[in-house]
Amino acid sequence: MEAAVKEYTYKDFSSDQEVRWCPGCDDYVILRSMQKALPEMGVKKEDVVFISGIGCSSRFPYYMDTYGMHSIHGRAPAIASGVKLANPDLSVWVITGDGDSMAIGGNHFIHVLRRNLDLNIVLFNNEIYGLTKGQFSPTSLVGQKTKSSPYGNTQPPFSAGELALGAQARFFARVAGNTPKEITQVFIDAEKFKGTSLIEVLQNCPIFNDGCFTKYTDKAVREDRQLHVEHGKPMIFGKERDKGLVLNGLKLEVVTIGENGITQEDLLVHNAKEQDPTLHQMLVRSEYPMVTGIIRSFDDVTLEEREDALTVQVKSDSQFSKTDDLFFSGDIYEVD
Amino acid sequence: MITAKAEPQEVLEAVIIRFVGDSGDGMQLTGTQFSDTSAMFGNDVATFPNYPAEIRAPQGSLYGVSGFQVHIGSVEISTPGDNVDLLVAMNPAGLKTNLRALKPGHTVIVDTDSFSKKNLEKAQYESNPLEDGSLENYRVIEVAMTSLTKETLKAVEGLDNKSITRSKNMFALGMVYWMYDRSTDYTIEFFNKKFKNKPQIIEANTKVLNAGYYFAETLELIPNAYTIAPAKMESGTYRIIMGNTATAWGFLAAAEKSGLELFLGSYPITPASDILHELVKHKHFGVKTLQAEDEIAGITSAIGASFAGDLALTTTSGPGLALKGEALGLAMMIELPLVVVDVQRGGPSTGLPTKTEQSDLLQAMYGRNGESPIIVIAASTPSNCFDFAYEAAKLTLEHMTPVLLLTDGYIANGSAPWKIRSVDDMPEIKNNKVSEAHENWHPYDRDENSLARNWAIPGSPGLEHRVGGLEKDRVSGNVSYVPENHEYMTKIRAEKVKRVQNYIPDIETEFAQEGDLLVVGWGGTYGSLYSAVKQMSDEGHSNIGIAHFNYINPLPKNTEEVLKKFKKIIVCELNSGQFVQILKTNFNGFEFLQLNKVQGLPFANNELIQKFKSLVK
Numbered sequence: 011m012e013a014a015v016k017e018y019t020y021k022d023f024s025s026d027q028e029v030r031w032c033p034g035c036d037d038y039v040i041l042r043s044m045q046k047a048l049p050e051m052g053v054k055k056e057d058v059v060f061i062s063g064i065g066c067s068s069r070f071p072y073y074m075d076t077y078g079m080h081s082i083h084g085r086a087p088a089i090a091s092g093v094k095l096a097n098p099d100l101s102v103w104v105i106t107g108d109g110d111s112m113a114i115g116g117n118h119f120i121h122v123l124r125r126n127l128d129l130n131i132v133l134f135n136n137e138i139y140g141l142t143k144g145q146f147s148p149t150s151l152v153g154q155k156t157k158s159s160p161y162g163n164t165q166p167p168f169s170a171g172e173l174a175l176g177a178q179a180r181f182f183a184r185v186a187g188n189t190p191k192e193i194t195q196v197f198i199d200a201e202k203f204k205g206t207s208l209i210e211v212l213q214n215c216p217i218f219n220d221g222c223f224t225k226y227t228d229k230a231v232r233e234d235r236q237l238h239v240e241h242g243k244p245m246i247f248g249k250e251r252d253k254g255l256v257l258n259g260l261k262l263e264v265v266t267i268g269e270n271g272i273t274q275e276d277l278l279v280h281n282a283k284e285q286d287p288t289l290h291q292m293l294v295r296s297e298y299p300m301v302t303g304i305i306r307s308f309d310d311v312t313l314e315e316r317e318d319a320l321t322v323q324v325k326s327d328s329q330f331s332k333t334d335d336l337f338f339s340g341d342i343y344e345v346d
Numbered sequence: 347m348i349t350a351k352a353e354p355q356e357v358l359e360a361v362i363i364r365f366v367g368d369s370g371d372g373m374q375l376t377g378t379q380f381s382d383t384s385a386m387f388g389n390d391v392a393t394f395p396n397y398p399a400e401i402r403a404p405q406g407s408l409y410g411v412s413g414f415q416v417h418i419g420s421v422e423i424s425t426p427g428d429n430v431d432l433l434v435a436m437n438p439a440g441l442k443t444n445l446r447a448l449k450p451g452h453t454v455i456v457d458t459d460s461f462s463k464k465n466l467e468k469a470q471y472e473s474n475p476l477e478d479g480s481l482e483n484y485r486v487i488e489v490a491m492t493s494l495t496k497e498t499l500k501a502v503e504g505l506d507n508k509s510i511t512r513s514k515n516m517f518a519l520g521m522v523y524w525m526y527d528r529s530t531d532y533t534i535e536f537f538n539k540k541f542k543n544k545p546q547i548i549e550a551n552t553k554v555l556n557a558g559y560y561f562a563e564t565l566e567l568i569p570n571a572y573t574i575a576p577a578k579m580e581s582g583t584y585r586i587i588m589g590n591t592a593t594a595w596g597f598l599a600a601a602e603k604s605g606l607e608l609f610l611g612s613y614p615i616t617p618a619s620d621i622l623h624e625l626v627k628h629k630h631f632g633v634k635t636l637q638a639e640d641e642i643a644g645i646t647s648a649i650g651a652s653f654a655g656d657l658a659l660t661t662t663s664g665p666g667l668a669l670k671g672e673a674l675g676l677a678m679m680i681e682l683p684l685v686v687v688d689v690q691r692g693g694p695s696t697g698l699p700t701k702t703e704q705s706d707l708l709q710a711m712y713g714r715n716g717e718s719p720i721i722v723i724a725a726s727t728p729s730n731c732f733d734f735a736y737e738a739a740k741l742t743l744e745h746m747t748p749v750l751l752l753t754d755g756y757i758a759n760g761s762a763p764w765k766i767r768s769v770d771d772m773p774e775i776k777n778n779k780v781s782e783a784h785e786n787w788h789p790y791d792r793d794e795n796s797l798a799r800n801w802a803i804p805g806s807p808g809l810e811h812r813v814g815g816l817e818k819d820r821v822s823g824n825v826s827y828v829p830e831n832h833e834y835m836t837k838i839r840a841e842k843v844k845r846v847q848n849y850i851p852d853i854e855t856e857f858a859q860e861g862d863l864l865v866v867g868w869g870g871t872y873g874s875l876y877s878a879v880k881q882m883s884d885e886g887h888s889n890i891g892i893a894h895f896n897y898i899n900p901l902p903k904n905t906e907e908v909l910k911k912f913k914k915i916i917v918c919e920l921n922s923g924q925f926v927q928i929l930k931t932n933f934n935g936f937e938f939l940q941l942n943k944v945q946g947l948p949f950a951n952n953e954l955i956q957k958f959k960s961l962v963k
Contacts, residue, residue: 025812027824027825054807055807055810056804056805056806056807056808056809056810057804057805058804059653059654059804061650064815071812071814072812072814072824072825074812075810076810077653077804077810077811077812078811078812078813078814079650079653079680079812079813079814080812080813080814080815080816081646081649081676081814081815082646082672082673082676082815085642085643085646085673088611088638088639088642088643088646088647088650089646089647089649089650089653090650091636091643091647091650092609092611092636092646092647092648092649092650092651092652092653092654092658093650093651093653093654093804094650095609095634095636095647095650095651096607096609096634096650096651096652096654096655096656096658097654097655097804097805099805100654100804100805117639117640117643118639118642118643118646121638121639121643317634320629321629321630321632324629324630325629325630328630330628330630330631331630332602332631332769333595333598333599333602333631333769334768334769334770336595336598336628336631337585337595337599337766337767337768338583338766338768340585341382341386341532341585341586342583342584342585342766343385343386343388343583343584343585344581344582344583344584345388345576345579345580345581345582345583345584346581
């Protein structure tokens with residue numbers, strides 16, 4: 011039995027560094043949500059490691075009073091993989107943005123998801139490059155006018171969730187940057203999940219891409235525009251809780267309860283734990299409603315479990331316990 | 347079972363043999379068996395494989411030729427040798443591409459069965475060299491090896507035609523064993539182990555090996571056999587080791603000695619992959635490996651493992667080192683231990699992946715943005731790859747800065763006897779880990795002598811801290827844009843590497859300690875330079891010495907003193923002159939002569955001797 015973890019508050023996780031994001035940035039919400047989530051996770055402060063790449067979001071580790079590394083552009087998932095493989099007891103978090111993870115770090119992003127180490131990735135998606143002052147990112151929309159696309163962006167965007175599920179992500183959640191309680195809860199759920207968890211936060215950049223998610227996230231519309239899924243619950247949304255999703259052929263369709271004989275019984279029930287990601291892909295792609303919550307949470311063997319099992323096997327089969335056994339084995343000969 | 351002959355034979359000091367054939371003919375195995383048997387017999391040996399970049403090039407083609415050269419002797423052997431005393435050619439393409447390496451008047455053994463019209467065409471022979479007189483300057487031994495092998499195996503049941511033909515290399519090996527008075531025992535034992543569950547294959551190979559041996563014995567074309575007496579080597583327990591294996595084992599030893607777990611993050615690349623192949627076998631020692639998605643993930647996963655407290659390693663070759671540059675700068679900036687091994691190959695770009703060169707030196711020294719000095723060392727023989735891998739681990743752990751270990755394709759793929767080092771006899775390895783928090787602890791507190799910072803590992807309560815690629819405050823490690831702090835940190839990172847001089851041995855000169863000519867080299871050319879200087883010394887040139895460098899950044903403290911003791915200095919490198927640039931930058935007032943070769947090949951003995959003789963008169 012491990013020693014009980016002491017009681018923490020969010021202050022225990024706040025470093026002495028002054029936070030330097032722009033006023034009004036959702037990054038503050040995410041930071042505070044993390045500082046509030048960590049005391050709920052039952053992990054020791056000294057076992058928590060934050061690894062980030064480059065970009066506004068990647069300053070995050072400096073503000074957390076845990077172990078942390080602000081590394082180089084795009085490489086945080088690979089660094090975090092090394093941390094986790096070296097010490098599987100640690101709670102390892104990757105902090106990244108849409109450019110960091112899906113442009114310069116795209117390769118590491120898909121491979122970390124494929125391998126399924128038990129670590130967590132928080133993806134701050136603001137559909138823009140902030141730190142370099144306003145160029146389009148791999149999630150910027152076609153036609154979007156930015157510093158590097160003055161006549162409109164011509165490159166079609168990635169959907170982070172679609173890319174992640176294509177790379178075999180076992181856990182994918184999406185949350186809006188203006189919903190601190192939901193963010194906090196998703197962080198706690200992600201830590202509990204054994205495997206790589208990806209959390210996409212729709213994060214407003216008030217300077218270079220202000221309002222990019224307003225049509226989904228604004229308080230006035232969000233209940234009508236967002237479907238917050240929960241495992242085992244029907245897919246209902248709307249201010250009046252009268253809208254829902256059904257499957258029509260190979261497409262999702264929005265229906266209204268009470269119209270055309272539709273009842274709550276007819277709605278899809280969310281199964282986040284399903285291995286087949288087909289329906290999860292549809293939810294990820296849906297624009298109306300835009301789906302938030304834990305879309306996929308499929309339990310699978312982790313990389314460290316496979317590695318551990320192999321190591322145990324090799325150790326028990328091996329006649330070598332120290333290097334001398336190896337060096338002096340096989341074809342050796344004496345010279346007098 | 348055959349034992350070696352008792353009759354007296356012509357005694358030779360050393361002999362160089364090259365086995366060549368199609369890439370599917372098993373020449374690597376044949377050569378390895380010959381060198382291992384010779385080593386067991388007590389000879390000093392050096393080997394070098396030469397195989398095509400294509401895995402299965404079209405059969406019989408010139409670019410599909412695979413070769414293996416073995417140099418054995420009763421005297422000290424430092425290189426796989428240049429021109430050969432015996433060439434064994436399993437097909438026309440092998441003969442065509444390797445004949446120029448055979449010394450005039452010496453012997454070539456050919457498999458006449460392979461000299462078909464089709465194979466001759468593929469080898470671009472207009473007429474059959476066995477018939478047109480073009481081999482008249484050599485002793486040609488024509489043997490119908492394929493048919494003799496078939497004949498030998500006709501009674502063995504359960505063998506398909508392909509397996510039969512494939513064992514003809516053992517016929518050739520049997521012949522060569524007889525010629526050089528070697529026993530077949532070791533190879534037969536090898537068959538018994540390797541094909542434990544395939545008794546027909548053991549039987550077939552043993553039969554063919556013996557058939558070749560008896561054939562040579564009874565063949566009148568081989569008038570006398572040669573013998574090579576055991577070499578006078580330091581007493582001890584030996585094994586034959588390839589450079590890449592020795593490198594891998596050096597890290598295993600360092601991990602055990604330091605009490606740390608070894609982590610390797612790597613992406614496959616020729617000629618470095620064998621280090622990954624070797625380390626991945628050793629999970630029983632707690633070795634963790636990640637075959638990463640690319641070169642960058644190879645090094646960055648290692649940086650992560652280092653942050654978490656492992657002895658971290660990444661292995662690569664030139665193009666991979668270029669990709670790792672930014673991450674190597676990060677490791678230097680955050681002052682974590684990390685070893686990068688660059689097994690150099692011919693460059694630039696994809697260059698000559700299976701050939702050797704020393705052209706990554708300046709990339710190793712300077713190939714990063716900003717001012718980012720790191721420790722650079724180089725191994726110089728297949729077996730001392732072990733020592734320098736160990737040293738790389740020791741230096742990185744004790745000095746908290748990355749170490750770049752340079753080897754090259756020549757010593758990495760070459761093999762030589764290694765006097766086995768027990769971990770008990772290796773030097774201590776300390777590290778800078780702190781486990782307990784104390785008041786006034788800071789992540790960038792340094793050892794006052796080495797300037798190494800301390801190493802606080804996640805999981806240690808009270809030592810939570812952040813590191814990163816942004817410039818750090820000299821004490822807290824927090825981000826700092828203070829101008830004076832940046833200059834201070836730039837200087838201290840450089841000074842830390844410079845002070846490694848206080849922890850490494852002086853450079854030693856071999857042969858003349860002062861005189862007319864100092865031959866300077868570094869890394870994998872040691873064997874070639876040593877042999878040439880030794881030969882001149884044996885011939886009575888007492889005024890020539892050699893200083894061969896393993897420590898490049900920093901250079902040994904006494905370097906300038908050594909340089910001053912000679913009238914002329916020649917710096918020999920397999921590049922256009924990179925180490926000489928480093929010497930020129932560090933030492934004024936010297937005229938550095940140069941001998942450079944950029945052909946993807948090692949130095950040949952005669953080109954070195956010729957050059958050195960022109961300088962000493």
